[in-house]
Amino acid sequence: MTADNTLNVLVNGMTCAHCVASVTEEISAIAGIDGVQVDLNPGGASHVTIRSASPIDAASVRAAVEEAGYALAGTPS
Template sequence: MTGQGFQDLGLQATSTGGGCACCSPTSHATAATDTGAPAQQTAAGETVSAQFLVEGMTCAHCVRSVTEEVSAIDGVSDVAVDLHAGGVSTVTVSSAAPVDAERVRAAVEEAGYSLASAS
């Protein structure tokens, strides 16, 4: 495999001693906030999307865990995560009709994270 470069993903080791919430055996609650932006409804037949902010996701496994749990919500057609390792990541949930934020909250908590109400 000579001649192939590697892409730096910008991931960094955490100093908390336990890794990220999905990999750490002791820490499952990380700070997270909802953007407070209302879901946007588009013309009939198109999708609605809402964004949530999640703090503390650090790796692809974190993204996979959140994506899997949120995707299991009835009506969700797509989940996109913009990972900012060790910072605040954006989770965009798309569906045919607005999805209850409490269901998203429960799914994110099941993945090992928590969402807080917007201030």
């Protein structure tokens, strides 16, 4: 199955591989998510790319990031 929808977000506060794992786990738990890729930027906003075959709900992504203990930087695109 090909992921046709992509959502890019910036996440503040991630500093290590454990942070990446926590955010990836929470976002991956959202129904329909096919993949999560994190470009860690310790000390700054980390770029997270989320892929899904169906439309991605930005509010669910925000909630998942917050559940992992982090915050989005700006509005998802």
